[in-house]
Structures are given as C-alpha cells and as structure tokens.
Amino acid sequence: MQFQNLLAVVATLTLLSIEPAKSAPDHPKSAPAQPKPALAQPNQDPLTSFIKVPPGFVVSVYAKGLECPRQMALSPNGTLFVGTKINRNGKVYAITDKNKDGIGDQIVTIADNLKCPNGVAFHNGALYVAEINRILRYDNIESKLSQLSKLDTSTRLAPPTVVNSAFPSEGHHGWKYIRFGPDEKLYVPVGAPCNVCEPEKKIFATIMRMNKDGSNLELFASGIRNTVGFDFHPQTRQLWFTDNGRDMLGDDIPPDELNCATKVGLNFGFPYRYGANLPDPIFGNKVTTNKNFTPPAMLLGPH
Secondary structure, three states, X not given: OOOOOOEEEEEOOEEEEEEEOOOOOXXXXXXXXXXXXXXHOOOOOOOOOOOOOOOOEEEEEEEEOOOOXXXXXXXXXXXXXXXXXXXXXXXXXXXXXXXXXXXXXXXXXXXXXXXXOOEEEEEOOEEEEEOOOOEEEEOOHHHHHHHHOOOOOOOOOOOOEEEEOOOOOOOOOOOOOOEEOOOXXXXXXXXXXXXXXXXXXXXXXXXXXXXXXXXXXXXXXXXXXXXXXXXXXXXXXXXXXXXXXXXXXXXXXXXXXXXXXXXXXXEOOOOOEEOOOEEOOOOHHHOOOOOOOOOOOEEEOOO
C-alpha cells in the first residue's frame, strides 16, 4: 500500500527486498568479473521462492537476524531503519548498504530496552520512534552509526528526546505505525484497547497527528480499530490506511479495510459498523442507521 517503499517485512527474522530484475548488458566491459548480487537470483532461496511478484521483479533476502521486525523507514542516504514489535527489551535497528548491491552490509542496534518500538519515521535527519505510550526522537542519527557499531548494547546513545508521552499505556493494539504527512505533521494511530468495545477515552481507535516537536496533538480520524500501515498519496495528499477488523465472528468476517481519509474529522465506523456499512452484532444497534460513517475504499480479506 505504500507508494514508494519497495522493502517489505515478510518473515519474522528476515527483511526481503523487491526490486526490478537486473539484466546483463549486451556488451559487458572488460573489468574483472564480479559475483552476481542476490537480486539477480530470483526464487532460489527457500525464504523467497514461494513469493509471487509481477513479471520483471525479483525477491531476495536483504538482512537476517533481526528480532521481530515491523515498520521500516528509508532515509534519503539509503539507511534502512527498522522498528520491532517486542514488548520488553524492544530494539530499533539501522541497516546500511554501502556498496549498493541490494544486500545489507551491517546491522546496527540503535536502541534497546524499549516498550514495543514498532513505529519508525525519518525526518530532517532525525529518527522518530513510537513506543506504546510515547514518541522518541534521535537527532542526527546517521552521523552516529559508525560510533554505535563499535559499542555493545550496554553503552548506547545518550537518551533520546521525548517528543510526546501523552499516549495511553494499554498494550492491546498499542503498537504503532507512524508517518510524516505532507503537512509536516506526524501521524500516530491509537488502536482500540480491546477486540471490540466502546472505549471510554476518545483517543482510542483513532489516528492522531501532532507537530514534529510533539505540540498540538489533535484528532485526525476516528472509528479505526487497528491500522497496521498507511501512506499519503503523492498527488492528492490524502491519507490511505488499512484497518484490521474485529475477531471472533468466524474465519470469513469481518473483512479488513483499505480506507481513504479525504479530510479531517471522518469516522470510519468502529465499533458500530464494518465493511460495507454492516452492523456489528453487539454494538450495531447502538447508533442510528443514518449515522455518517465513511465506508472503506476497498474491502480486504479477513486477517
């Protein structure tokens, strides 16, 4: 669903790279033969052979040995930052590819001992990291990677800047995916603290946004149970996001959703409606049928 990022986490401990296939030149230069990069060997690795991609693309292993990698952020310099969904001793990694061969050369642990640092975003040289209840910022992070690679995990960076610590501490759907929007604001979801419920605090089941310094935290959209990825369309600047539907209704319902927020203040139905405006069996009768919920742009399969 992301428009530009072609890197994807598809296994618990492994990052895979999806790129256009590289064809050999018709008249190779007389330079010494170089080993073919992994990107030129499609479907040879058992970790990638089962993945189907469009014609002209290949899949290869980019990095191994990471603990529960989740959201990623790619810097303009090519450093790949990786958050992890680990509740205790959660880590944040940086992976560099200095020779640009499509294979990570070095994995550096930027931080550990964090609480589910799932979300990462890179902006103006700083790495933003989302724990369950707060947003951290590591300034000028790329200039410190060489230093970090020489340290052990007990001597990490100086404490990061706490940008905002006003988020709930509930762990249920508390892990976050974050991204800067075209308005220079940081968008941060707060999942529902339950399978399905009417949360008492209005901050739950929402996507919030705030200034990059953490000020002016405000509601952007509501009625969102648990988004696990979003991005802004490069032309319309509208926010597109997924939403995982509730559990315990069987294997086939409800569908997950792909939604589009065309403006501030839209409500996408949770916990009262799901899918094509279908009422939830428990909470559906608590609102009138003409309640102005925004329907999904596309129905996805149930998770």
